[in-house]
Amino acid sequence: MSVTIGDIVQDQENNKVLSIKDLEVDFFTARGRARAVRGLNLEVSRGEILGIVGESGSGKSVTALAIMDLLPPGTGRIMSGSIIFDRNDLAPIYSSKYRVAGRIGREKLRIRRMAVRGVEKKLAEQKGRISMIFQDPLSSLDPLYKIDSQLIESILYNNEEFMIGKSLDKNDILGRMSEFTNLLKEKSTEELMDWINQNYGDGGFYKEVFFISNMSISESEKKIKIRRALACTKLLTPAETRKLKAKLPDATGRFFKPNNRRRLPIQGIRDPIVREAMLFSLELLEFVGMPNPENVLTSYPHELSGGMKQRVMVALAVANSPDILIADEPTTALDVTTQYQVLYLLKSINRKLKTTVIFITHDLGVMAAVADRIAVMYAGRIVEIGPARHFFDDPLHPYTSGLLKSVPQYDERVRKLYNIPGQVPDIRKLPSGCAFHPRCERVMDICKESDPVDENVNERRVQCWLYSDGVKHGSR
Amino acid sequence: MAADDIITMTNVSVRYELRNSSLKRNTSYLNALSGITLNVRKGETLAVVGESGSGKSTLAMAILGLLKHWKGTIDYRFRECGLTSTEDDNLKRGELLEIWQRSSIVFQDPYSALDSKKLIKDIIAEPFVGHRKGNRKRAEERAGQLVEQVGLTLDHLVYYPGQLSGGQRQRIAVARTLINGPELIIFDEPTSSLDVSIQAQILNLILDLKEQHNLTYIFITHNLAVAKHVSDRIMVLYLGNVMEIGMTDSVFSEPLHPYTKLLISSVPLPKSDYEMKQRESREAEVSSIAPPKGCVFHPRCPVATSHCGWDSKEIIQLIERESYLRLGLESLNADMQDELNFTISAADEDMAGKLLDLIGEKNKFRIASSELRGSKIACRLYVSWSPRMVPKDDRMVNCILYDDEFKNAHDIQK
Numbered sequence: 001m002s003v004t005i006g007d008i009v010q011d012q013e014n015n016k017v018l019s020i021k022d023l024e025v026d027f028f029t030a031r032g033r034a035r036a037v038r039g040l041n042l043e044v045s046r047g048e049i050l051g052i053v054g055e056s057g058s059g060k061s062v063t064a065l066a067i068m069d070l071l072p073p074g075t076g077r078i079m080s081g082s083i084i085f086d087r088n089d090l091a092p093i094y095s096s097k098y099r100v101a102g103r104i105g106r107e108k109l110r111i112r113r114m115a116v117r118g119v120e121k122k123l124a125e126q127k128g129r130i131s132m133i134f135q136d137p138l139s140s141l142d143p144l145y146k147i148d149s150q151l152i153e154s155i156l157y158n159n160e161e162f163m164i165g166k167s168l169d170k171n172d173i174l175g176r177m178s179e180f181t182n183l184l185k186e187k188s189t190e191e192l193m194d195w196i197n198q199n200y201g202d203g204g205f206y207k208e209v210f211f212i213s214n215m216s217i218s219e220s221e222k223k224i225k226i227r228r229a230l231a232c233t234k235l236l237t238p239a240e241t242r243k244l245k246a247k248l249p250d251a252t253g254r255f256f257k258p259n260n261r262r263r264l265p266i267q268g269i270r271d272p273i274v275r276e277a278m279l280f281s282l283e284l285l286e287f288v289g290m291p292n293p294e295n296v297l298t299s300y301p302h303e304l305s306g307g308m309k310q311r312v313m314v315a316l317a318v319a320n321s322p323d324i325l326i327a328d329e330p331t332t333a334l335d336v337t338t339q340y341q342v343l344y345l346l347k348s349i350n351r352k353l354k355t356t357v358i359f360i361t362h363d364l365g366v367m368a369a370v371a372d373r374i375a376v377m378y379a380g381r382i383v384e385i386g387p388a389r390h391f392f393d394d395p396l397h398p399y400t401s402g403l404l405k406s407v408p409q410y411d412e413r414v415r416k417l418y419n420i421p422g423q424v425p426d427i428r429k430l431p432s433g434c435a436f437h438p439r440c441e442r443v444m445d446i447c448k449e450s451d452p453v454d455e456n457v458n459e460r461r462v463q464c465w466l467y468s469d470g471v472k473h474g475s476r
Numbered sequence: 477m478a479a480d481d482i483i484t485m486t487n488v489s490v491r492y493e494l495r496n497s498s499l500k501r502n503t504s505y506l507n508a509l510s511g512i513t514l515n516v517r518k519g520e521t522l523a524v525v526g527e528s529g530s531g532k533s534t535l536a537m538a539i540l541g542l543l544k545h546w547k548g549t550i551d552y553r554f555r556e557c558g559l560t561s562t563e564d565d566n567l568k569r570g571e572l573l574e575i576w577q578r579s580s581i582v583f584q585d586p587y588s589a590l591d592s593k594k595l596i597k598d599i600i601a602e603p604f605v606g607h608r609k610g611n612r613k614r615a616e617e618r619a620g621q622l623v624e625q626v627g628l629t630l631d632h633l634v635y636y637p638g639q640l641s642g643g644q645r646q647r648i649a650v651a652r653t654l655i656n657g658p659e660l661i662i663f664d665e666p667t668s669s670l671d672v673s674i675q676a677q678i679l680n681l682i683l684d685l686k687e688q689h690n691l692t693y694i695f696i697t698h699n700l701a702v703a704k705h706v707s708d709r710i711m712v713l714y715l716g717n718v719m720e721i722g723m724t725d726s727v728f729s730e731p732l733h734p735y736t737k738l739l740i741s742s743v744p745l746p747k748s749d750y751e752m753k754q755r756e757s758r759e760a761e762v763s764s765i766a767p768p769k770g771c772v773f774h775p776r777c778p779v780a781t782s783h784c785g786w787d788s789k790e791i792i793q794l795i796e797r798e799s800y801l802r803l804g805l806e807s808l809n810a811d812m813q814d815e816l817n818f819t820i821s822a823a824d825e826d827m828a829g830k831l832l833d834l835i836g837e838k839n840k841f842r843i844a845s846s847e848l849r850g851s852k853i854a855c856r857l858y859v860s861w862s863p864r865m866v867p868k869d870d871r872m873v874n875c876i877l878y879d880d881e882f883k884n885a886h887d888i889q890k
Contacts, residue, residue: 055671216754220802306528335527335698340742344752362672365701369744369752392748406676407746408705410728416683417705419676423641 017323017356018044018067023081023091025059025066025380028074034427036062038380040081041454044324049350049357051371051388053364053403057424059380060360064326067358068132069094085130086323128158128320135329137309141301147312148297149256151281151319152274156256158320163276164248165204169196170233171241173205180230189213189222205229207321208280214352215287225283232279234272244272284315288345307338311345318349325349326358331366343369364407368392376400379425379435386460396462398440434465442466481553482660482692483516483539488548490534490716494765506764508534509716512548513865516660521686521693523707523724525700525739529764531716532696536662539694540581541572554578554659577607580653584665586645590637596623596648597633604655615655622651625688626681643674647681654689662694667702679706700743704728712736715764715772722871732873734780735773769815770860771876782842783876783886785860788818791841795820795834803830816857825851 025037037059044050054060065071066078069090083090134140142150155163173180183192193213196206212225236244256274269275278297285293288311301309310330317325327346331339347370350357359370367374368388375385376397384397395401405418422439425431431438437447446465455467490509509531516522524532537543539550541561552559557574561567567575580603583589590599600622601615609615620630626647637645646666653661663682667675683706686693697703703710704724711721712735720733731737744750762768768775770785777784792810799805809821822828828851835846835855846855861876868878876882 055673336700336742337527337738340744340752340755343744344754347752363744364672364746365744365750368746368748368750389748392746403672404746406673408676408679408701410701410704410743410745413705413725417676417680419680420673423643423674424671 015046016043017046017085018042019082019084020063020067021082021084023063023066023083024079025062025071025076026079027062027072027076029428032428035430036076036380036427037066040380040382042375042382042385044356044358045373046323046356047350047354048372049347049359049370051367051374052358052360052377053362053367053374054377055362055424057379057427058377059427060377061328062380063377064132064328064358064360066094067324067326068130070132129322130324130326131317131320131322132326132328133310133313133317133330135332137306137313137333138301140313141309143301146298146300147285147304148278148281151284151297151312151316152277153256154316155277155280155319156273160273161248162203162207162320163273163280164244166208166276166280167204167233167236167272168241168244168248169200169205170230171236172200173230174233174235177230184223184226189219189226192226208283211280211283211287216289216348217286225286229279229283232275234270234275236272240272281315281319284319285312287318288312288315289341290315305338306334307342310334310338310342314342314345314349318353318355321353322355324356324358326360328360329362330359332361332363339366346370364392364404376403379427379430381435381463382461383436383464384460384462386458386462390458390460396457396460396467397436397464398442398466399436402439402441434463480518481515481551482518483514483553484549484551485512485514485538486549486551488512488514488538488546488550490531490538490543490546493545504765507716507767508764509538509546510767512716512718514711514718514721516692516694517709518659518692519690520708521695521706523703523710524694524696524713525698525703525710526713527698527739529715530713531764532698532713533664534716535713536581536664536694536696539662540579541567541575552578573607576603577656578658579660579662580656580658581662581664582646582649582653582666585669586642586649587637587669589649590645592637594636595633596635596637596640599637599648600633600652600655603652607656609656618655619651622654623648625654625685626651627677641674642670643677646670646674646678650678650681650685654685657689658691660692660694662696664696665698666695668697668699675702682706700740712739715762715767717772718865718872718874719773720871720873720875722869726870732868732871732878733773733875734777734877738776738778771863771874779877780842781876782844782858783861783882785862786842786857787815787860788812788857791843791855791857792818792820794841795831799831799834802834803827816859818855820853820855822851822853827851828853 020040020042023037023040027034027036040063052060052063062076065076067083071077078091078095081091183195187195190213193206193209196209200206208229209226212222212229215222215225269278282293282297285296290296290308290311296304296308296312304312330346331342334342343366346357346359349355361367371388373386374388374391375382376399377383378399384395384400392404395404399420402418402420406420408417420439425435433449434447434452437443440447444465452463452465452468454461454463457467488509489511491505491507494504494506512535524535526532538546547563549560549562552575557578559567559571559575597616597619600619604610604615604618605612619633623630623632628644628647632640632644637648640648666682667678670678679702685691695703695706707724709722710724710727712719712733714735719735720727720731727736728740731740744752762772762775768785769787771777774780774784774786775790789812792808792812796808796810799808810818811821812818820831822831828848832846832848832853835841835843835853842857844856844858846853861882863874863876863879865872865874866879
């Protein structure tokens, strides 16, 4: 392909938030090399919900892990390709870490170490901008620490700047409280936000009010929350203000040592930054619609139900207002009624905060509920991608139509379900040509010999010889 | 009991003991099933649906006689074998063996259900040999027949489970249940750990086998689309109580119980025109350890009436939250006399008036009467009605909204 990085950067100007080009991820296992992702091309537009469907072993989770740099060290490796996020290619940064691990001379090691530091610095710029929700909420939360510690840890590590700004802004507002009280009485929340934006910019307090204004509660409740946000702030001494102001420009995040002794109320916390983080974590839980957020903050993960834990995960994921939120089967472990609420929450986060969501699932119903665009993965490749509205009525790839036919339907009752014969291939020994050909109903000779290439059909892209002009003409 | 019933459960209750401390003090109980009455007809497929913790799997264990402590009666009417089991007269070992020959179970996880150290032929033959139905040679012959019936080849007999995929293992698990010629098979979430395309294969296999072998199925699942596909009748469980039971088609086309409605409307459909709607979210923490009084579903029910089982504690919590949001009260000073009576003390008479307005508003808090006494408000709640199974059209519903006696007593218009 003749696409250069330059072209892709150009592309990103045009509303693409993430572009993946020819990504290859291999796993080196005792039983051989497994090709989990084989040449994946994907563009994610800003503000959309992209759904990725596929059966187990199709490489959908591995793609997500590769984007997050969470591939299991030692076995999983990005072999080639690029992951371009915010004009930076992340793939070489990620894979350069592996090269350092080899046995090399002392001088070389020194150079490599410096290179790694460079890498770390670049990674630090990306941190908190892509976040991920995992399938099993129980194993993603630390069972030893209370929910507040875990939220504060993430907030302070990724977004200390925001907390410092918040503290300074609010301290200033407290100085002119009478003016602000009048505003609070007279103006709507939107007008208030404009006022804060003009006076204090769009970091700090503005961001907090932005979260409050996007909660699904009534206008008067929002005002109460804004007032509480001010009331819980610590009034700073001039020395503290100076200290915080000096810290603000190079706030790169700090490690928060979680402890379980601290209790609400927030007033008991001395450190202004930690106090702001505590308040913000309470607001986050309110934002995700948690019942009794005050009690949840001081609970351990095991004290919460599955749906509540998954909401804490969502709160953690949106805490740093990421550009991209990757949700890897977030509702598989939940009951249908809870699933509905979590799906609705994710959808409203996408609409309200304009967060791009990559939603991975194997449930086609869930896909219909949330996704704007749907990609179907099979054996490490995207075999079909296009807008959701076409997906269910007019699937292109034989695998997609097979999948859709094999789901039991609600409204019509068929005696026998359609089933795709055979099973998902072992990614260590993939069949020749198109990986789907042994199970395909419409298999042709060419499918067994050579790999299909991407074909554009209207606004959609499909990887199947059926849609290739050359083959069509050739077969006539 | 009707002649064509294979299993009749009358008033079956199961509770599990939870030991909180090693000193065995304050033992609490988890009510897994509370008073289930159910009949399973010969030759039908009964689907059992519900959320996790609703008692679906406990039901399966009760039927198979795997529980030690339970209450109620279960009648078994197999061909040439009728048995009755009650809490006082638990089944003897020999009787249990009779039941286990005629009924069998397929578990959710095909990976842990098969012994990884045994060959497939031994796994399938194990129930046959164990029940002394015949010698090894005969057992292997049967295993060979069954392996072909479930769509695998004779070669698979000498494989180990580790060499098979999830779908193939589930086929082996199904073959194993068939070896003693059962009449009843219980499926406990048989496809929930399988991929969509494999799920379709297994569901087709299960339905084909039912016709070939003249079987009765109890199909436990949380996937409503699967339940609808396989079943003739469906039973909806919630916190150990039957909410609704009836023919599958009519339950899905017109669900009656509010919980069934909630459940069915929560399933996203794979259709391009499917859209999610904002729902009034009424969330409440419910557990089977201390199930809500009255109707167990009332804290989450969108159409709950004043008589559904509200008690003072719940209502005080509701008022506390509302007064914080609307009046900005940090804490509410409430005194609970008993389950139906409580008093709220306000700081002054002005605030008491405001609180009274809040409470009286649209009867949101289901309060029968509230009275202002100085700066105190005395409140009384309605007496709750316990729901019971009432017939409605062709099914049974466990909701007072369909109870004529309740309607007559309270003159409630729908």
